[in-house]
Amino acid sequence: MSVLVFRTTLPRFEYLRPKSLGEALELKAKYGGDAMILAGGTDLLVDIRMRAKKPKYVIDIKGVKELSELKYVEGRGLEIGSAVTLSEIERSKVVKEKFHVLWDAVRQLADFPLRTRATLAGNIANASPASDSAPALLVLGAEVELSSTRGTRKLPIKKFFKWVKQTYMEPDEMITRIFVPEPPRDSKGMYLKFTRISVEDLSVVGIAGLAANPKEPEKRIVRLAYASVAPTPVLVEEVEEIFKHDKPVKELIREAVEAVKKKTSPITDVRGTAEYRRHLIEFGTAYLLNRLLEVIE
Amino acid sequence: MKKISITLTVNGQKKTVEVTPNERLIDVLRYRLDLRSVKAGCLKGECGSCLVLMNGKPVKSCLILAAEADGSEITTVEGLGSLNKPALIQKAFIEAFGYQCGFCTSGFILLGHWILENMPDASEEEIKEILNGILCRCTGYKQIIEAIKLAQKWKRERK
Amino acid sequence: MSPYKYVGKPIPRADVDKVFGDAIFSFDVTLPGMLYAKLVGATQAHAKIKHIDYSKALQVPGVVAVFTGAEFPQKIGIYAADRDVLAREKVLYYGHPIAAVVAESLEAAENAAELIEVEYEPLPAVFDVKDALKPDAPILHERLAEYKHASFIYPEPGTNIATRVKLRKGDVEEGFAKADVIVEDTYREPLVSQAYLENWVGVARVKSDGTVEIWSSHQSPFAVRELLAASLGLPIGKVIVYHLYTGGGFGGKAGILLEHIPVLLSMKLGGRPVRLELNREENFHYMAQRAGYIFEMKTAATKDGKLIAHQGRYLLDAGAYADYTVNVARSVTFMAFGPYEIPNIHIDTCAVYTNKVPTTAFRGFGLMELFFASEQQIDQLAEKLGMDPVEFRLKNALIPGKSITPTQRRLREDAGAPADTIRRTAELIGWDKPLEKPKEPWKRRGRGIAAFWKGPVQPSSAAASAVVKLNEDGSVDLLVGTGEMGQGTVSALRQIVAEELGIEPEKVRVSPIRSTNLVPYTWQTVGSRGLYSDGQALMRALEDLKSQIRKVAAQIFKVFEDEIEIKDGKAYVKGKPWDSVTLAEIALGYMFPDGETIHGPLIGRGSHVPVQTTFLDPETGAGEPKPFITFGAGAVEVEVDLLNMQVKVIRAATVYDTPVINPGLAYGQVYGGLVMGMGLALTEQLVFDDHGRLLNPNLTDYKVFRAGDIPKEIKAEFLGVGQRNAPYGAKGIGELTMLAWPAAIINAIYDAIGVRVKETPATPDKLLKEIREQKPELLEEVRKQLLG
Known part of the structure; x- marks a missing residue:
């Protein structure tokens, strides 16, 4: 365009409100990429106004009962419907106690009034490199359930993101559930979010960490995943292997930091320089590992 | 459409x-x-x-x-209320100078009201956590927080 | 404790309707038959407009008309008429409004706007002030020589210089020759946004008799009226400006904003009401922001700790249109170098056009920016001298009745208490006490202080007036022209009326909807001048009203007028309060038992012009620019986190010399100014890419602090040292509350880690860069702690 137009009103689209999952999938099958799923709307409506997304149809799934459940089955893990809000997740005792890294990420995501609307599935589907929930789901090894009239498939979260704002979802698919397996017994989790002001900001760098059995090398599990350091949220898989070795903790931390540096490619943007992000990757990772491995309080 | x-x-x-x-x-x-x-x-x-x-x-x-x-x-x-019949939170915003230009004020009052109804004993830190979701450019937030704490105190005293 | 019944007490604000959703802002105004306008911005930073095709836009159902700059030859601007209504011939910045669509609905206008096509011929653009000063720089305003401008603005045609300001006091060469220590440094501050919450909006219509009416979000209704009339060639008497509540201004809504656009559109469309509302993204592009600054300073002192010379070259990045920035250039020059006496000063200041968003005033009118630089110079000199920064400041602080200001006038005897504010601020922050040591080894604490002074930068003729009308129930209508944008001046004025007449403040009303044809004149709502200027006019109006009360009461009680006492809403003969008339009884005059009536309605009026302010000499700056000056200081304790490079303000202390009318309002200014100042010190900046595109025209990436960021402890005091002619001695403070913070915070960072950041904002990434350059060993320490 040769002119700048910043809209106040939303461009036109049709609003569809299916009452069942079957109906929702039918609509998605019929309209494909012209239809977009509206769960919380906190990202979608901004993108529509700014013309970043131009749906002809908006499918509101909040009326679909099947998608509104947050379930926990001992031994199997969490099952989070795509219409479940972040507030519901934040309020869940089970999530806080057993899936602490997810809870920690969710409570730092956006702000309180937005979390009453925004959903976990939406945060994933938006595929922002700055997604706060994605790193947590990555270290927890979550799976995304994608459904269409053709059937249902489960995609590990690490295979879900394609590029900035792009996923491996097909145009007729929608996220129906997110499965989060039971984390390793006695694991600790933490989400470290670096922001420009101390509260309510997009992550300049986000680091999710999960650790179990810090003192026993062979049983030790350490996982790290990142936001805002690459075109997609990334799990640095090498870290888990590194910590299987029986070496002094500080040495392992140094190795892990090096592995993370290799797997990340931060850029300079309006939220921070690449140099600063690299610093956060180094110091933040080291700090988080020190905390998770109980070197420091 | x-x-x-x-x-x-x-x-x-x-x-x-x-x-x-x-x-x-x-x-x-x-x-x-x-x-x-x-x-x-x-x-x-x-x-x-x-x-x-x-x-x-x-x-x-x-x-x-x-x-x-x-x-x-x-x-x-x-x-919430009117000048003749103000809600507790509205009275507190007046008393504690919890507003200036007034453009963001409705949002802060509603959040304050929500806190009174749902977390009447919220600590200052918890209040801030909730207020973090919205912006004020005039007040520096301090008198807004004071207004909410004042309303909490009034509510406790009434009980 | 205040000796008065109302003045000096935290009486609730007059505008309680804001708490109940009754308050009407310009944003809320709609009129029957109203049309919606939409501006379209350019996608080039500097380019000739070859062709604008809006044929497709006209076909959108609901579209009434599309206008381009060709239709509007008028030039707009407060001190220099440098602004086109819509870009003509050339666009001067990315986002420059280039066309306006008018339609029956905003949606139609927006749909049509997206269909406009423009053909540009790109021109070389210039984004950096220093580049813009080079002899071969692209010129933004080729016709600068033709622009009308105020007599104290000195544009230099053929260049990008919008104005040049000079200050000469003493002989700097001589001063530097005598110096024992000299600090020479450069400080930079980027363009920033006032970021008020209410985006600009204006609704205009032209009535059949030619009267133009405008409801708009502004600070100064009379400035809008004057500039609208002048730039559109209308008689002042045909322009009515409505002032409703303004959702924040902070300098960004001083003067004329975009009022001329809906007015001109309405004129073209048979007078139909036209509403132009900006959304946040548009507000960042179409409204003027704050200038960027480069301060090059050379400052000297003798070894006994006395400042002896200051030389400065100050550059203001004015963007495409300079609006108030040309006057801000005067402000930073004449108030240099802060509240200190320096015998020799030499300053050259230029405001320079660049291909960026237009700029204008911001709370503090350049002085916060100036002190960011000068108060670091002070700290650097103190360090070189081996002197405590507080002691060094106290040694040089201006002394009322004795010191000579930079503009070569003796500071008036009752000017205030500069040194006392510095001393008390240091006490409140615990300057001499040891700092707490944070438990995390990568966190460091430090303290910093900065002193400031400010008065309004206004013409010597900046007048004010006030009217007080007594009503039949003893209530009073207070009519003043000063705007209400949150600062609460009208609430303070109301309190003065209550005090003077002895009636409850609730009985004094200031209408929330005012207009220039119904309230008396005041120059502008800027420069922290409202309370002082309108307040003096009000004191005279009250004196006028009281003399009428005394006159009527004297006839009733058959005594001389000077025997009448007015108290608690009653008038009586001194010493005989039991036999009184109420103000209600004499509001419309007084009827004797036989029906004979005297005087008629009681109405007081008062006017004010500043005394003893003058023009300034164009070569030296000599003269008196200020009717009053408020003095103060601010100090902070910060914690620098070397892990994430964030700086947290832990506590803040600040002291002002002036008394206050309402501590609730005054503290509100203090807290608001502090948090805004913190933002400018640490997070806020407009970021442009290499093509001049603004990358953060939104509140997602233009980072404003939130509730969780505020300091744990804020101490503030007002010393109560008044100026004789000010109402109850009270001088302005609205802007003053922001002036110390960037300097104090940066000085505190230096105290904490020994790294000096000479450019705002001290964002984490910038701090990291500075640490790497100045003190990399700090990072090594932390690395060792974390990585072994």
Whole structure:
């Protein structure tokens, strides 16, 4: 365009409100990429106004009962419907106690009034490199359930993101559930979010960490995943292997930091320089590992 | 674009409005129902000048389609009280100088009201955590926090 | 404790309607038959407009008309008429409004706007002030020589210089020759946004008799009226400006904003009401922001700790249109170098056009920016001298009745208490106490202080007036022209009326909707001048009203007028309060038992012009620019986190010399100014890419602090040292509350880690860069702690 137009009103689209999952999938099958799923709307409506997304149809799934459940089955893990809000997740005792890294990420995501609307599935589907929930789901090894009239498939979260704002979802698919397996017994989790002001900001760098059995090398599990350091949220898989070795903790931390540096490619943007992000990757990772491995309080 | 008929219970009164799909809750509240206390500062969910209570929960009405709100209960600051019959939180905002230009004020008062109703014993840190969701450019927040704490104190004393 | 009944007490604000959703802002104004306008911005930073095709836009149902710059030859601007209504011939910045669509609905206008096509011929653009000063720089305003401008603005045609300001006091060469220590440094501050919550909006219509009415979000209704009339060639008497509540201004809504656009559109469309509302993204592009700054300073002191010379070259990045920035250039020059006496000063200041968003005033009118630089110079000199920064400041602080200001006038005897504010601020922050040591080894604490002074930068003729009308129930209508944008001046004025007449403040009303044809004149709502200027006019109006009360009461009680006492809303003969008339009884005059009536309605009026302010000499700056000056200081304790490079303000202390009318309002200014100042110090900046595109025209990436960021402890005091002619001695403070913070915070960072950041904002990434350059060993320490 040769002119700048910043809209106040939303461009036109049709609003569809299916009452069942079957109906929702039918609509998605019929309209494909012209239809977009509206769960919380906190990202979608901004993108529509700014013309970043131009749906002809908006499918509101909040009326679909099947998608509104947050379930926990001992031994199997969490099952989070795509219409479940972040507030519901934040309020869940089970999530806080057993899936602490997810809870920690969710409570730092956006702000309180937005979390009453925004959903976990939406945060994933938006595929922002700055997604706060994605790193947590990555270290927890979550799976995304994608459904269409053709059937249902489960995609590990690490295979879900394609590029900035792009996923491996097909145009007729929608996220129906997110499965989060039971984390390793006695694991600790933490989400470290670096922001420009101390509260309510997009992550300049986000680091999710999960650790179990810090003192026993062979049983030790350490996982790290990142936001805002690459075109997609990334799990640095090498870290888990590194910590299987029986070496002094500080040495392992140094190795892990090096592995993370290799797997990340931060850029300079309006939220921070690449140099600063690299610093956060180094110091933040080291700090988080020190905390998770109980070197420091 | 099909018109959609929605029914809202706004400040206790049932209202039925015909909306287009691209109308937002803020648009309907401001321009159809004349609730001008609901302000637009960014239309992006950052400032919270458009905050209302929807089914008892604080939401930013610029990021909700009117159609989505069908059947819900909405409270705006007009619904809390009036000069002759102010809500506790409104009295406290006056007493503690919890506002200046007034543009963000409705949002802060509604959040304060929500805190009084749902977390009457919220600590200062918890209050701040909740207020972090919306912006004020005038007050530096301190007197807003003081207003909410004052209302908490009044509420405790009444009991 | 205040000796008065109302003045000096935290009486609730007048505008309680804001708490109940009754308050009407310009944003809320709609009129029957109203049309909606939409501006379209350019996608080039500097380019010739070859062709604008809006044929497709006209076909959108609901579209009434599309206008381009060709239709509007008028030039707009407060001190220099440098602004086009819509870009003509050339666009001067990315986002420059280039066309306006008018339609029956905003949606139609926006749909049509998206269909406009423009053909540009790109021109070389210039984004950096220093580049813009080079002889071969692209010129933004080729016709600068033709622009009308105020007599004290000195544009230099053929260049990008919008104005040049000079200050000469003493002989700097001589001063530097005598110096023992000299600090020479450069400080930079980027363009920033006032970021008020209410985006600009204006609704205009033209009535059949030619009267233009405008409802708009502004600070100064009379400035809008004057500039609208002048730039559109209308008689002042045909322009009515409505002032409703303004959702924040902070300098960004001083003067004329975009009022001329809906007015001109309405004129073209048979007078139909036209509403132009900006959304946040538009507000960042179409409204003027704050200038960027480069301060090059050379400052000297003798070894006994006395400042002896200051030389400065100050550059203001004015963007495409300079608006108030040309006057801000005067402000930073004449108030240099802060509240200190320096015998020799030499300053050259230029405001320079660049291909960026237009700029204008911001709370503090350049002085916060100036002190960011000068108060670091002070700290650097103190360090070189081995002197405590507080002691060094106290040694040089201006002394009322004795010191000579930079503009070569003796500071008036009752000017205030500069040194006392510095001393008390240091006490409140615990300057001499040891700092707490944070438990995390990568966190460091430090303290910093900065002193400031400010008065309004206004013409010597900046007048004010006030009217008080007594009503039949004893209530009073207070009519003043000063705007209400949150600062609460009208609330303070109301309190003065209550005090003077002895009636409850609730009985004094200031209408929330005012207009230039119904309230008396005041120059502008800027420069922290409202309370002082309108307040003096009000004191005279009250004196006028009281003399009428005394006159009527004297006839009733058959005594001389000077025997009448007015107290608690009653008038009586001194010493005989039991036999009184109420103000209600004499509001419309007084009727004797036989029906004979005297005087008629009681109405007081008062006017004010500043005394003893003058023009300034164009070569030296000599003269008196200020009717009053408020003095103060601010100090902070910060915690620098070397892990994430964030700086947290832990506590803040600040002291002002002036008394206050309402501590609730005054503290509100203090807290608001502090948090805004913190933002400018640490997070806020407009970021442009290499093509001049603004990358953060939103509140997602223009980072404003939130509730969780505020300091744990804020101490503030007002010393109560008044100026004789000010109402109850009270001088302005609205802007003053922001002036110390960037300097104090940066000085505190230096105290904490020994790294000096000479450019705002001290964002984490910038701090990291500075640490790497100045003190990399700090990072090594932390690395060792974390990585072994």
